[in-house]
Amino acid sequence: MPPQSDFVPKSTLGIVPPATRKHGAALTVDLWLEEKQDTDGAEGLWRVHDNLYDLSDFIDKHPGGDEWLVVTKGTDITEAFEVHHLSAGPEELLKKYFVRKASKKRNAPFTFKEDGFYKTLKKEIQKELKNVPKQASKNSVLFIDALLFLLFLFSVLTVRYWSYGLGVIAGVLLGMVTIASHNFIHRKNNFRMYYFQFSLQQVREFRISHILSHHLHTNTIDDLEMSLLEPLLEYLPINKTPLKRYGQALVIAPLVWLTFFHAPFVKRYKEALSCKGKNLRITDLSSFLLPLAMYLFGGRSFLDAFWMWNYVLVVGALHFGFVGLHAAHHHPDIFHDGDVPRSTTDYDWGISQLDAVMDRKEISGSHFLVLTNFGDHCLHHMFPTLDHGTLDYLYPVFKKVLNDFDLDLRMVSQWDTITGGFQQLVKVEPNTAPPDLKKYKKK
Structure with missing residues (x-):
């Protein structure tokens, strides 16, 4: 066990963190999964609400x-299970x-009541999906394939003409392809999800840290996307020295983006x-197709070629890191574990997402910008398996249900999320x- 850290998180939601989380960052996605087996009360099976299921015979049949x-x-x-x-x-x-029934209570306060906000929204969205044009999802495919072609083209031109300017364009394209591929990673297995791996990241790791952790327990101490950044970047409201606070925001954050x-x-x-x-997976070899070209x-x-490939990677990482960490989740007015929550026992999961986004x-409003900038983020969190192109068509229903429950989606400027990210650090x-949730509506 690593030595005790100054950062010992305590969840105001009552979530018990994996063991290593008490001593710093959970070091790997697999260690995080192993330790969740001790906290989730699934007894070696799969837990859904307070019931245990043995899905062993269904693994190979899972669509x-x-x-x-x-x-x-x-x-x-x-x-x-609920959101997918x-x-x-x-x-x-x-x-x-x-x-059988589980013997321990759930290690999370989130609920999915039939008459609650999320379940109500889910039923209304199911109806509305019939009216969404199929071309919407086809456009996502056209966008990402075009971006991939341009990525390879400009990466090759970067080497041929030895141009760092072209390398910047290639790097930005790499960042955009990586973000856009996230749209496909959320869905059933498909080859476009592996576009993500041109960034040296791995689909399996991302599915665990992003989809199975961050998306489901957003901004809590069980959010692996935050714990993997610690102690370099600490977004939770904890005691930090002035050097730590401003060093993170001004020096460490840019270095994290670059790497x-x-x-x-x-x-x-x-x-x-x-x-x-x-x-390691055989599919990891796809990461090397770009430098090979x-x-x-x-x-x-x-x-x-190796030198310029790494240059493109650094530029792409800068783009991806900056956009990703300032897209939706970090601002002083957004809930982070440690803040006072709405409830510690009966917290509608959909409302928890509104609080954290x-x-x-x-x-x-722009399909291309949404696809390449983690846009329409709240609706994406609510329904992650839907193509990004469909989300814009769901806003009328979304707004109606929000109004019925006297809730609101906080729509702010890009500048607000950028400055808010640094303020949270x-x-x-x-x-x-x-x-x-009504604060920004009053402005």
């Missing part, structure tokens, strides 16, 4: 791919695999070489009241 069930065995998949399945079919199928792609790659292969890693068609030496006015005092 979304077997990996989702393989990695979640022994954990609580309540939120994942829009129809009633999976609920009926699940009954077939019931084993966003290289760092997980180095960690993954370091673990593999030490025989501790079990996370740069070498074969760039007309220069291998070392030249802000959307950007400049991004919403220097913040030390927790909010003493739940988020005011």
Whole structure:
């Protein structure tokens, strides 16, 4: 066990963190999964609400791919089950695999009551999806494939003409492709999700840290996307020295952005070489298709192509890291574990997402910007398996249900989310009241 850190998180939601979280960051996605088996009360099975199911015989039949069930065995998949399945079919199928009631209460306060906000919204969205044009999702495919073509083209031209300016364009394209591929990672297995791996990141790791952790317990101490950044970047409202607060915002954050792609790659292969890693996949070889093309068609030496490839990676990481960390979740008015929550026992999961998200006015309304900038973020969190292109068509229903429940979606400017991200890093005092979802509507 690593030595005790000054950062010992305590959840105001009552969530018990995985063991290593008490001593700093959960070091790997697999360690996080293993330790959740101790906190989730799934007893070696799959937990949904207060019931335990044995889905072993269903793993190979799962329409979304077997990996989702393989990695979640022994954990609580309540939120994942609820938000990833829009129809009633999976609920009926699940009954077939019931084993027994769980003996421990859930390690999360989030609820999905039939007459609650999220379930009501889900039913209304199901109806509205019939009216969404199919071309919407087809446009997402056209956008990402075009971006991928341009990425390879400009990456090769970067080497051929030895141009750092072209390298910046290639890097931005890499960042955009990586963000856009996230749209496909959320869905059943498909080849476009592997576009993500041109950034040296890995689909499996991202599905665990982003989809199974961050998306479901957003901004809590069980949000792996935050704990993997600690102690370099600490977004939770905890005691920090002035040097730590402003050093994070002014120095460390830019360095984290620049290494966003290289760092997980180095960690993954370091673990593999030490025989501790079990996370390598044959599909990881797709990461090297870009430098191979740069070498074969760039007309220069291998070392030249390798140098420019890394330059493109750094620019792409800067773009991806900056956009990702300032897209929706970090602002002093957004709930972070440690702040006073709405409830610690009966917290509608959909409302928890409203509390943990802000959307950007400049991004919403543009399919291309939404796809390449983590746009329409709240609706995406609510219904992550839907293509980004469909989300804009769902706002009328979304707004109606929000109004029925006297709630609101906070729409702010891009500048608000950028400055808010830095303000959250220097913040030390927790909010003493739940988020005011009407605050920005009053402006």
